[in-house]
Amino acid sequence: MIIDTHCHLNDERLIPHAERIVQDMQKDGIEALINVGYDFLSSKQAVDFANTHDNVYAAIGIHPDSSYTDCSEGNYEKMSILSQSEKVVAWGEIGLDYFRLDDPKTPPKAIQKGAFIEQIELASMLGLPIAIHMRDAIEDTIEILNDNSMFLGNGFVMHCYSGPKELVKQFADMGSYFSFGGAITFKNAKRNVEALKEVPLDRLLLETDCPYMAPTPHRGEMNEPKYISLVAEKAAEIKEMEVDKLIEITTNNAKTLFTRIKRWKILFMNTEIVYI
Numbered sequence: 001m002i003i004d005t006h007c008h009l010n011d012e013r014l015i016p017h018a019e020r021i022v023q024d025m026q027k028d029g030i031e032a033l034i035n036v037g038y039d040f041l042s043s044k045q046a047v048d049f050a051n052t053h054d055n056v057y058a059a060i061g062i063h064p065d066s067s068y069t070d071c072s073e074g075n076y077e078k079m080s081i082l083s084q085s086e087k088v089v090a091w092g093e094i095g096l097d098y099f100r101l102d103d104p105k106t107p108p109k110a111i112q113k114g115a116f117i118e119q120i121e122l123a124s125m126l127g128l129p130i131a132i133h134m135r136d137a138i139e140d141t142i143e144i145l146n147d148n149s150m151f152l153g154n155g156f157v158m159h160c161y162s163g164p165k166e167l168v169k170q171f172a173d174m175g176s177y178f179s180f181g182g183a184i185t186f187k188n189a190k191r192n193v194e195a196l197k198e199v200p201l202d203r204l205l206l207e208t209d210c211p212y213m214a215p216t217p218h219r220g221e222m223n224e225p226k227y228i229s230l231v232a233e234k235a236a237e238i239k240e241m242e243v244d245k246l247i248e249i250t251t252n253n254a255k256t257l258f259t260r261i262k263r264w265k266i267l268f269m270n271t272e273i274v275y276i
């Protein structure tokens with residue numbers, strides 16, 4: 001079964017559907033979900049939801065878009081306490097987004113970089129891997145990761161990777177995992193598809209990033225975790241392998257990076273020990 005390593009059931013569009021989505025996970029072939037925070041409130045909500053639902057985990061972090069408003073010592077302290085829940089498996093999504101720098105609401109580069117570095121250090125202190133968002137900011141992302149490589153020992157993932165294929169090796173050498181979502185099914189997805197071809201199988205993860213990025217033929221609709229099977233099928237086609245094999249590998253990769261999923265299953269879900 002598949003692990004959706006990056007979804008936003010805490011998004012206001014998905015909140016009304018979250019209970020139904022979790023109830024249908026088994027039927028939809030989904031073993032686990034990681035509900036990812038992007039500011040303080042969505043992080044808290046992700047943790048509360050994970051704490052009360054089986055097979056739902058949380059990542060907490062402050063997205064670059066919210067770095068102005070949410071990156072405060074007080075929030076970091078509260079989030080560090082939240083991270084003590086065994087259901088918190090990663091710190092993220094954090095990173096750099098230079099897509100709309102001319103929009104006054106977008107935090108300037110210096111603020112984004114400061115927030116990124118602070119959170120890389122914090123994740124390291126808390127023993128958590130990192131989920132990284134990178135948009136139009138390749139050079140600065142690489143520089144920050146290189147300068148802070150001593151804090152990357154718990155691993156990290158480039159989420160919704162759309163960087164050029166030439167950089168896959170560079171990120172992989174730094175220890176990166178790469179997750180791919182609905183974008184690989186789009187007609188104009190050449191860059192993503194080429195990158196996916198380069199990604200080593202033992203570093204590959206699947207995600208939906210729902211409610212965004214619904215795969216073809218649902219492009220433009222609200223995305224949901226159930227569509228991750230379409231992502232898996234497309235990824236298997238690109239990697240020229242059986243879809244069941246690709247799912248087995250990516251699920252194992254998710255448990256290797258997000259070690260608390262594995263630990264949770266050992267501690268609390270004896271019936272699933274077979275997966276470990």
Ligand SMILES: [Zn+2]
Nearest residue numbers: 006036093209
């Ligand atoms: Zn996301």
